Amino acid sequence: MPGITREEVAHLARLARLELKDEELDHFAGQLDDIIGAVARVSEVADQDVPPTSHPLPLTNVMRADEVRPSLTPEQALSGAPAQEQQRFKVPQILGEE
Amino acid sequence: MTVTDLVSYEDALATYEPVMGLEVHVELGTKTKMFCGCSTTLGADANTQTCPTCLGLPGSLPVVNATGVESAIKIGLALNCSIAEWCRFARKNYFYPDMPKNFQTSQYDEPIAFDGYLDVQLEDGEVFRVEIERAHMEEDTGKSTHVGGATGRIHGASHSLLDYNRAGIPLIEIVTKPIKGAGERAPEVAKAYVAELRELIKALGVSEARMEMGQMRCDVNLSLMPKGSETFGTRSETKNVNSLRSVERAARFEIQRHAAVLSSGGTVVQETRHFHEDDGSTTAGRIKDNAEDYRYFPEPDLVPVAPSREWVEELRKGLPELPRVRRNRLREEWGISEHDMQSILNAGAVDLIVATTEAGADAASARKWWMGELARRANEDGVELAALPITPVDVARVAALVAEGSLNDKLARQTIEGVLAGEGTPDEVVDKRGLKVVSDEGALGKAVDEAIESNAAIADKIRGGKVAAAGALVGAVMKATRGQADAARVRELILEKLGVEG
Amino acid sequence: MAAHELIKLTAAETAAKIAAGEVTAVEVTEAHLARIEAVDEKVHAFLHVDREGALAQARAVDAKRERGEKLGPLAGVPLALKDIFTTEGIPTTVGSKILEGWLPPYDATLTKKLKAADVVILGKTNMDEFAMGSSTENSAYGPTGNPWDLTRIPGGSGGGSSAALASYEAPLAIGTDTGGSIRQPAAVTGTVGVKPTYGGVSRYGMVAFSSSLDQGGPCARTVLDAALLHEAIAGHDPMDSTSIDAPVPAVVEAARNGSVQGMRVGVVKQFRGEGYQAGVLQRFDESVALMKELGAEIVELDCPSFDLALAAYYLIAPSECSSNLARFDAMRYGLRVGDDGTKSAEDVTALTREAGFGDEVKRRIILGTYALSSGYYDAYYGSAQKVRTLITREFEQAFEQVDVIVSPTTPTTAFPIGERADDPMAMYLADVCTLPVNLAGNAAMSLPCGLAPEDGLPVGLQIIAPTMKDDRLYKVGAAVEAAFVEKWGHPLLEEAPSL
Numbered sequence A: 001m002p003g004i005t006r007e008e009v010a011h012l013a014r015l016a017r018l019e020l021k022d023e024e025l026d027h028f029a030g031q032l033d034d035i036i037g038a039v040a041r042v043s044e045v046a047d048q049d050v051p052p053t054s055h056p057l058p059l060t061n062v063m064r065a066d067e068v069r070p071s072l073t074p075e076q077a078l079s080g081a082p083a084q085e086q087q088r089f090k091v092p093q094i095l096g097e098e
Numbered sequence B: 001m002t003v004t005d006l007v008s009y010e011d012a013l014a015t016y017e018p019v020m021g022l023e024v025h026v027e028l029g030t031k032t033k034m035f036c037g038c039s040t041t042l043g044a045d046a047n048t049q050t051c052p053t054c055l056g057l058p059g060s061l062p063v064v065n066a067t068g069v070e071s072a073i074k075i076g077l078a079l080n081c082s083i084a085e086w087c088r089f090a091r092k093n094y095f096y097p098d099m100p101k102n103f104q105t106s107q108y109d110e111p112i113a114f115d116g117y118l119d120v121q122l123e124d125g126e127v128f129r130v131e132i133e134r135a136h137m138e139e140d141t142g143k144s145t146h147v148g149g150a151t152g153r154i155h156g157a158s159h160s161l162l163d164y165n166r167a168g169i170p171l172i173e174i175v176t177k178p179i180k181g182a183g184e185r186a187p188e189v190a191k192a193y194v195a196e197l198r199e200l201i202k203a204l205g206v207s208e209a210r211m212e213m214g215q216m217r218c219d220v221n222l223s224l225m226p227k228g229s230e231t232f233g234t235r236s237e238t239k240n241v242n243s244l245r246s247v248e249r250a251a252r253f254e255i256q257r258h259a260a261v262l263s264s265g266g267t268v269v270q271e272t273r274h275f276h277e278d279d280g281s282t283t284a285g286r287i288k289d290n291a292e293d294y295r296y297f298p299e300p301d302l303v304p305v306a307p308s309r310e311w312v313e314e315l316r317k318g319l320p321e322l323p324r325v326r327r328n329r330l331r332e333e334w335g336i337s338e339h340d341m342q343s344i345l346n347a348g349a350v351d352l353i354v355a356t357t358e359a360g361a362d363a364a365s366a367r368k369w370w371m372g373e374l375a376r377r378a379n380e381d382g383v384e385l386a387a388l389p390i391t392p393v394d395v396a397r398v399a400a401l402v403a404e405g406s407l408n409d410k411l412a413r414q415t416i417e418g419v420l421a422g423e424g425t426p427d428e429v430v431d432k433r434g435l436k437v438v439s440d441e442g443a444l445g446k447a448v449d450e451a452i453e454s455n456a457a458i459a460d461k462i463r464g465g466k467v468a469a470a471g472a473l474v475g476a477v478m479k480a481t482r483g484q485a486d487a488a489r490v491r492e493l494i495l496e497k498l499g500v501e502g
Numbered sequence C: 001m002a003a004h005e006l007i008k009l010t011a012a013e014t015a016a017k018i019a020a021g022e023v024t025a026v027e028v029t030e031a032h033l034a035r036i037e038a039v040d041e042k043v044h045a046f047l048h049v050d051r052e053g054a055l056a057q058a059r060a061v062d063a064k065r066e067r068g069e070k071l072g073p074l075a076g077v078p079l080a081l082k083d084i085f086t087t088e089g090i091p092t093t094v095g096s097k098i099l100e101g102w103l104p105p106y107d108a109t110l111t112k113k114l115k116a117a118d119v120v121i122l123g124k125t126n127m128d129e130f131a132m133g134s135s136t137e138n139s140a141y142g143p144t145g146n147p148w149d150l151t152r153i154p155g156g157s158g159g160g161s162s163a164a165l166a167s168y169e170a171p172l173a174i175g176t177d178t179g180g181s182i183r184q185p186a187a188v189t190g191t192v193g194v195k196p197t198y199g200g201v202s203r204y205g206m207v208a209f210s211s212s213l214d215q216g217g218p219c220a221r222t223v224l225d226a227a228l229l230h231e232a233i234a235g236h237d238p239m240d241s242t243s244i245d246a247p248v249p250a251v252v253e254a255a256r257n258g259s260v261q262g263m264r265v266g267v268v269k270q271f272r273g274e275g276y277q278a279g280v281l282q283r284f285d286e287s288v289a290l291m292k293e294l295g296a297e298i299v300e301l302d303c304p305s306f307d308l309a310l311a312a313y314y315l316i317a318p319s320e321c322s323s324n325l326a327r328f329d330a331m332r333y334g335l336r337v338g339d340d341g342t343k344s345a346e347d348v349t350a351l352t353r354e355a356g357f358g359d360e361v362k363r364r365i366i367l368g369t370y371a372l373s374s375g376y377y378d379a380y381y382g383s384a385q386k387v388r389t390l391i392t393r394e395f396e397q398a399f400e401q402v403d404v405i406v407s408p409t410t411p412t413t414a415f416p417i418g419e420r421a422d423d424p425m426a427m428y429l430a431d432v433c434t435l436p437v438n439l440a441g442n443a444a445m446s447l448p449c450g451l452a453p454e455d456g457l458p459v460g461l462q463i464i465a466p467t468m469k470d471d472r473l474y475k476v477g478a479a480v481e482a483a484f485v486e487k488w489g490h491p492l493l494e495e496a497p498s499l
Ligand SMILES: [Mg+2]
Pocket: B106, B138, B173
């Protein structure tokens, strides 16, 4: 199994929206390389013909009836907002798609 | 790239074969959101229809809306799809402020419906089969308003405001397989497909599918390959093309644009494109490079959906007659041409005409009123036919009054005018306006006598065998009765009184 | 009854005295609040003490009793709630700076159940940030001390809850267990902790770390108290799709009828070896011998895939956490950093997450992002889910031969604060015996089985039962507890130095 490079860590941090500092990148790259080296063992079973388990219990079809339940009040909904305006969450300018 | 750089449509099609992929998102008309019990009613005040789950508050969890799943299966069945025996939701991970959890709960490699087709009929009656790749369940995002920019657009805005009422509303995403072989008719096929899908969704009763309300949104993926080639070219993804006409225009524009790029030796960039309603053009959006990595994995907070075969068969039995089949049946029943049927469809009059016949009118007169007088009025007022303040029952009553001879066409039009003006039911309008045909033989006889007297010369001609001249006398009587007489009866009376055989 | 005596009562005893009118709920609550005031500066088990709320709840219980209403089995008993469950209007931080000052607008289902049972919630307890850790050193609000030795860790992530119990600040506590966060703290503090079967206790309102592994559960000083609390918080919740829609196993009845007579008890060969402290193994072996004496049949088991549990866990849990923690983006609640009017939402999100998350959280988010990214998914996440299947199968095969499995809860006793703080792999080893249970969804308990001779610190015995057979934990646990208490002459906690 390949290890992980500092550049990869930087890329992952961008994907995960973490503005890591340079020294953190160095630090984490080393630690993550160790961890990945250890956990890569799971690929020992990669070829085995066993189904993956995503859920610990074999439940299926848990659904609710299409019935309206009370919502929060807008005051409650916005109670934790770092900023608000016109009963809406106020956020910094959004880049990207229109 | 500007419009002037495009190659002509004909030249583009002479060299290249278009390949399309259409992705349609339909907002379901369920009472509640896909994963929480918040109402989906449109037009509510901002952030009044949110809860911990659809706001993505820490600790909240989703629970699947059973009607959402049922609707997805119905759509899948109507699209001739296989329905998964077991499938899961998956998380599509990407950050965007309108998405409260910063992942969309969607489906990935296990859609609830897959491998189907939809036959669409083009205007000339040709049927084209569009293959369906999949239909899957997911959730909508919140709505952002951009503040401080010149036009409310994202660029130049100082900040944005978020309303999460729409976040979590159920969506069904329907994806076609690559549509090949449509050639120059590709844009027409795209439009016909979306139109047919919209009719289907409405017929199933799972959504009103109103494109102008954003309840149905279409992405048009398009690429060109040189004629004779089997290798697809690089595609562009034109997002949010939200009317039938736009779907056709976007496809057409992209064909011309791709052809221009390719013919000049360039390469098409894989990117999203924005469609502009004003001039029908598209402009570049985000480049789709490999940095995009949604890190899909099975949603651990939701258990798999395993629709029993009994349930699926029950839903299949309950499917309504498919729109295309119904349309063809009605066309035959009504004895009209493909072209006329298409006009009725375009006018949104099919259901209105059917309802009018169900209220007792014969199909011909129902069609005549809806496609004539009423279509004209709707057009003038700029509203949908169905939005006019007149019901099929009213129209059927007008038709009945005409059939029994109480109204002639002119009076019937005045009656309809009165109903549209809010003066009441057709009978009330006839009463109030005094529109009944004058059938009192005494009064009519008197008017005929007067007309003969004051037009002695014409009367003599008629007596002399020039029966055709009777028209002038009929006109005089009609004028005298302000149009409220039955013209046929007037003619009979004139001939009778002058002793001439009609 | 004097305050110093009240705080040493079990929950069952406390409830009985309140019900009988021997003491009021307000007196009990005040005794515990006074204890917190006296010792928590040193222990730091609590992040928030809700003095007013607790007294109001206590007064309501006393009023109920005065009106002659029947009281529930835990009415008026104080409890320390892990700061991972939402409490309406009461701060909920999950041990993270990113949620500092957040007042949830809703109660978790578990919070509602506690209130409905008339349990008195004293406050919210310290924890490793987002439940990631085995020492509570990862809390953004400073570590918690182990009441046995304040320079040592109280376990984690639920170190605040275990320390609150061991320092007599509360007779009951709530924990959550994703890889051992209830059981390992119980083991190193000489208390009892139970991870119910996955789906047994609602996760609605429990801030998610790893959704397919997280499970809330009871913490107490005795097996019976844990059972009473278990019954109060368990049961089907329509707000949690993974909640089991079946009756709660009869855990209280089992705790009142402890026995291992005729039971087949499995010992898995993979749960010992390198890295296990000699004193821990010694106490464990004695426990097994004791069960044999009490009439159990001991069966040796081989579960080879358990050796891969740690690796699978450290792929699955980070993967799920990388997605679960994406919602902390500075848009709707919690911390916002860098919003000076010039930065984009994207930048503010990244700056906030950088400032608001601690190192362990960042490490796991990056690790999880890696394991799920295209090109690596099959090798890492996909393989880990296969390991999960194998471990589940080995448990199922094992439970065809035995009624319960036992092991040490953790390979070592409490280690000194700071010792493993910057050595993630060493830290992860603390959970090597508890992780397989989370991967398979089984139920498990840790209870004290003595002190390690070399350091005089508590050792935990882990009992594992099949899914939905949580009652077996209590039946076996109660029998072992009774035998030990008889042997020692008193509960183990009495040997802890007084604070
Ligand atoms: Mg989609």
